[in-house]
Amino acid sequence: MSATTENQPLPRLATREVLLRKRRGWFFGMTGDQVVKYLFQGNAAVSIIVLGLITFTIFKDAVGFIPMNHANLAVYRLAGLEYVDLYREQVTAHSTMSRYLADIRARQLDILMQQEGLTAAAAMARLAAFDDFANKFADTINEQETLLGTMSDLVTAVKERQKVAEDLMVARQNLLGGMQGAAPDRAAQLQKDAAAIQIEVIDFKAEIQPVLALRPELVAANASQIAAMREIAAQAPKFADAELSRRMGKFQGFVQGYFKEVEVIAGRMAAWDQAKPIGWLEAFNAFAFGRKWVTASFWQDWYGIIPLLSGSLLIAFLALLIALPLGVAAAIYVNQVARPAEQKFIKPYIEFISAIPSVVLGFFGIAMLGETLRRVSQIPALDWVPGFPMAERLNATTAACLLALMAIPTIFSLAEDAINNVPRSFKEASFALGATRLQTIIHITVPAALSGIMAAILLGFGRVVGETMVVLLCAGNRIQTPDLASGLGVIFQPVHTMTGIIAQEMGEVVRNSIHYRALFMVGVVLFLISLLINWLAQKIVRRYRISIG
Amino acid sequence: MVTLAPMPEPTVTPSAAPRPVAVAPAAPANPAARAVIEIDDVDFNYGAARALHDITLNIPERQVTAFIGPSGCGKSTLLRCLNRMNDLIDGARVSAGQIRIDGVDINDPRVDIIELRKRVGMVFQKSNPFPKSIYENITYGLRIQGQKSKARLDEVVERSLRGAALWDEVKDRLHESALGMSGGQQQRLCIARAIAVEPEIILMDEPCSALDPIATAKVEELIHELKKQFTIVIVTHNMQQAARCSDRTAFFYLGKLVEYADTRTIFMNPANPQTEAYVSGRFG
Ligand SMILES: Nc1ncnc2c1ncn2[C@@H]1O[C@H](COP(=O)(O)OP(=O)(O)O)[C@@H](O)[C@H]1O
Ligand SMILES: [Mg+2]
Numbered sequence: 001m002s003a004t005t006e007n008q009p010l011p012r013l014a015t016r017e018v019l020l021r022k023r024r025g026w027f028f029g030m031t032g033d034q035v036v037k038y039l040f041q042g043n044a045a046v047s048i049i050v051l052g053l054i055t056f057t058i059f060k061d062a063v064g065f066i067p068m069n070h071a072n073l074a075v076y077r078l079a080g081l082e083y084v085d086l087y088r089e090q091v092t093a094h095s096t097m098s099r100y101l102a103d104i105r106a107r108q109l110d111i112l113m114q115q116e117g118l119t120a121a122a123a124m125a126r127l128a129a130f131d132d133f134a135n136k137f138a139d140t141i142n143e144q145e146t147l148l149g150t151m152s153d154l155v156t157a158v159k160e161r162q163k164v165a166e167d168l169m170v171a172r173q174n175l176l177g178g179m180q181g182a183a184p185d186r187a188a189q190l191q192k193d194a195a196a197i198q199i200e201v202i203d204f205k206a207e208i209q210p211v212l213a214l215r216p217e218l219v220a221a222n223a224s225q226i227a228a229m230r231e232i233a234a235q236a237p238k239f240a241d242a243e244l245s246r247r248m249g250k251f252q253g254f255v256q257g258y259f260k261e262v263e264v265i266a267g268r269m270a271a272w273d274q275a276k277p278i279g280w281l282e283a284f285n286a287f288a289f290g291r292k293w294v295t296a297s298f299w300q301d302w303y304g305i306i307p308l309l310s311g312s313l314l315i316a317f318l319a320l321l322i323a324l325p326l327g328v329a330a331a332i333y334v335n336q337v338a339r340p341a342e343q344k345f346i347k348p349y350i351e352f353i354s355a356i357p358s359v360v361l362g363f364f365g366i367a368m369l370g371e372t373l374r375r376v377s378q379i380p381a382l383d384w385v386p387g388f389p390m391a392e393r394l395n396a397t398t399a400a401c402l403l404a405l406m407a408i409p410t411i412f413s414l415a416e417d418a419i420n421n422v423p424r425s426f427k428e429a430s431f432a433l434g435a436t437r438l439q440t441i442i443h444i445t446v447p448a449a450l451s452g453i454m455a456a457i458l459l460g461f462g463r464v465v466g467e468t469m470v471v472l473l474c475a476g477n478r479i480q481t482p483d484l485a486s487g488l489g490v491i492f493q494p495v496h497t498m499t500g501i502i503a504q505e506m507g508e509v510v511r512n513s514i515h516y517r518a519l520f521m522v523g524v525v526l527f528l529i530s531l532l533i534n535w536l537a538q539k540i541v542r543r544y545r546i547s548i549g
Numbered sequence: 550m551v552t553l554a555p556m557p558e559p560t561v562t563p564s565a566a567p568r569p570v571a572v573a574p575a576a577p578a579n580p581a582a583r584a585v586i587e588i589d590d591v592d593f594n595y596g597a598a599r600a601l602h603d604i605t606l607n608i609p610e611r612q613v614t615a616f617i618g619p620s621g622c623g624k625s626t627l628l629r630c631l632n633r634m635n636d637l638i639d640g641a642r643v644s645a646g647q648i649r650i651d652g653v654d655i656n657d658p659r660v661d662i663i664e665l666r667k668r669v670g671m672v673f674q675k676s677n678p679f680p681k682s683i684y685e686n687i688t689y690g691l692r693i694q695g696q697k698s699k700a701r702l703d704e705v706v707e708r709s710l711r712g713a714a715l716w717d718e719v720k721d722r723l724h725e726s727a728l729g730m731s732g733g734q735q736q737r738l739c740i741a742r743a744i745a746v747e748p749e750i751i752l753m754d755e756p757c758s759a760l761d762p763i764a765t766a767k768v769e770e771l772i773h774e775l776k777k778q779f780t781i782v783i784v785t786h787n788m789q790q791a792a793r794c795s796d797r798t799a800f801f802y803l804g805k806l807v808e809y810a811d812t813r814t815i816f817m818n819p820a821n822p823q824t825e826a827y828v829s830g831r832f833g
Contacts, residue, residue, distance in 0.1 A: 340639060425677035429739070432632060433690040433746060434667035443693065448680055 062524045065517035069303060070283035072514055075162055078204040080155040080211050081300050083272050090265045091148055094141040097254050101134045104247050111241060130237050140228045143221040151211050158207045165200050172197045208274055222262055229255060287521055293479045295515050303518035305525060307481040311495030314482050315471060316464045318400035318491055319407055323460055327411030328453060335419045336441050354409040361402045362473030370398045370474065387489025392476050395494045399475040403464045411460040418452020419445055455537040462533040466526065468499040475500060498522045582609035585750065585780050586631060591646035593626055600626045602805045613772060613781045615795035615812065617788060622801040624784040628752050631782065632669040633662055670743035674755040676735035678727035683719055686727045686738060690746035705745050713741035714771050733764025740771065751775065753783040757790065769794050788828055792816050800824045
């Protein structure tokens with residue numbers, strides 16, 4: 001540099017000229033700085049556009065769900081399925097009582113065989129009177145079941161016809177759509193075909209009449225059923241055993257409750273109004289608060305997200321509960337306690353876990369973990385644990401254990417970063433005041449890193465909620481809202497998840513069908529959850545930066 | 550207030566020309582003072598690299614001893630040996646010699662390092678209050694020792710803050726974050742935090758290097774007060790500061806102790822030409 005200035009002294013330009021001189025670049029007149037700048041701007045723009053497109057597509061397909069579900073619910077009402085479902089509740093209530101009787105019988109048999117030491121045949125003989133009672137009781141629903149069957153057949157037939165009509169409508173639409181751009185003779189042919197399609201317009205008001213006409217029969221059936229039940233209940237067998245007679249008392253209570261329910265249901269059926277319009281909000285709420293996800297059903301499809309959402313959240317919380325102490329403790333240990341040699345070993349090891357393909361983990365879950373957990377749960381000494389013995393080897397806990405394994409590297413790395421970012425001077429000050437290592441960790445390091453750790457936990461949660469393969473393989477995939485009534489045992493119930501259902505059903509659904517769109521709605525919910533989690537994590541991290549100063 | 554008789558130099562870079570240094574220890578050092586810290590033939594290593602060579606010096610009780618010398622000469626290293634802060638650094642160790650406090654070899658395996666650090670407090674170069682309230686900062690040392698009595702903690706907070714000449718400035722905001730204080734206040738808070746656990750010895754590693762002249766003057770005045778009660782060892786590379794606040798001064802160069810004597814002697818009449826060159830600002 002100095003050599004050139006010595007060799008040939010360049011003519012020096014006036015400052016005024018130098019300042020205003022235009023800089024010419026080497027790349028189409030752009031300087032390196034500009035090239036880099038445009039390159040990065042371009043990159044950023046592309047990512048934003050792609051992200052926008054993804055969001056837009058998901059939302060567009062999802063939004064279409066609402067009107068479709070609206071139509072779905074409208075047919076449910078118009079064809080009278082709703083009306084029949086009201087009646088079905090009565091039948092269900094009755095069979096619940098019969099099941100309760102069966103339960104009592106099982107206990108009784110148990111007592112006879114275990115405590116009185118009877119043989120199976122002798123015990124059965126002793127139960128003959130009870131069985132007679134139970135059978136007579138079960139028979140009191142026969143008339144209702146017949147009526148329910150008749151009504152179901154009537155309304156399903158109407159619904160089927162409506163479905164056919166809808167399908168034909170779509171077919172005609174397709175034919176007409178094919179006309180555009182087709183050769184003239186082909187177009188004419190298509191038009192003729194389209195015109196030939198006969199689409200039935202169903203008069204729901206007329207079609208429901210045969211169903212409604214059954215009402216007097218329903219009333220008569222109920223009256224005779226109640227009379228019969230009163231009579232039978234009065235002859236209910238008595239038990240010497242306190243527990244059994246308590247249960248029998250409860251059963252009598254159920255019977256009284258059933259009488260009231262019959263009345264209520266009859267009232268609701270009388271008040272049922274086929275013409276009442278379905279609100280848009282109702283169509284949305286059926287998704288957002290619906291407790292049933294039933295698809296491809298002969299009766300009625302329901303798209304309620306609650307069982308999936310609660311399954312996902314249950315698994316995620318369980319996984320977090322396991323991953324949190326392990327991940328954070330590992331982070332604290334590695335950063336604060338471990339010797340450098342240990343650090344060199346542990347850090348890559350934990351981070352390696354995230355390199356395991358999730359399908360391999362799922363495989364391990366099915367082949368090993370689920371079975372092992374179930375074996376453990378069957379050890380008699382562990383009977384006191386709620387939910388033990390487990391009914392299914394693939395359940396929320398099996399999936400959560402594996403998801404925890406996947407969340408640990410995320411939580412560990414981020415928490416370790418957060419702890420590492422705590423200024424060394426805090427630690428030194430604490431030691432200089434005579435604090436032990438543990439005191440320093442508890443009182444200084446962890447509190448100072450707390451927001452970072454919180455963010456780590458949130459992002460770990462996000463990782464878990466979004467994970468698909470493991471839950472699909474190991475969560476048991478039973479679409480049901482976890483039953484909180486079973487207490488802590490709820491964690492051993494099989495569940496289905498939002499990610500799992502999308503992965504499982506998306507490949508099979510008809511494009512643009514209501515089911516297809518419902519899956520997109522589930523996708524939107526997932527998307528919103530991740531968005532919320534990331535936003536919260538960023539907010540927390542930002543506050544953390546300020547507090548450290 | 551502080552009398553800024555000779556205005557303290559804000560910068561520490563010695564100018565090329567030698568210049569006189571004001572020396573004003575209030576009283577001549579008490580030669581009869583007992584040596585509370587005895588450093589005997591100490592070598593110190595960071596792994597394979599030797600940072601201190603054969604250091605021997607005795608630090609008298611209730612006096613201010615200053616360590617001076619150019620950057621990297623090992624002042625901080627020696628200071629951090631005195632409360633074994635170097636234990637936190639991997640591979641760092643006293644490789645030869647002995648450091649005794651009150652006659653006990655502090656590197657003896659039987660020594661309780663927690664008790665050692667309670668007795669030998671430390672103030673760091675960069676003020677480092679915890680991201681907690683002023684009150685919690687001061688009481689931290691006592692709380693971890695299990696002190697729970699609110700009355701006792703309150704009393705200690707007031708005594709320590711008064712001791713650090715900070716009480717009047719912060720008494721109305723004890724429960725606000727310590728990070729909202731000025732730099733000088735933060736450093737005095739760190740001093741208050743150190744004296745709250747009632748040490749015998751306070752180590753200060755360039756406590757004023759990040760402070761403006763006014764805050765520096767306040768801390769220096771505070772050091773003057775504190776020596777009535779504590780033995781103080783201060784590292785500084787501001788020679789005016791060493792001259793103003795210390796009773797004895799040790800000059801280090803390249804990990805060796807070059808000269809150790811009364812501050813007055815070091816500055817007015819150094820025995821070693823290197824010392825003379827350094828204190829007069831001919832090299833740094
Ligand atoms: N943590 C450390 N690891 C290795 N060498 C260090 C470390 N701290 C200081 N040193 C070295 O020890 C020598 C003395 O450093 P130090 O005591 O900090 O000097 P001073 O405080 O006098 O400026 C320097 O050469 C420095 O590079
Ligand atoms: Mg230093």
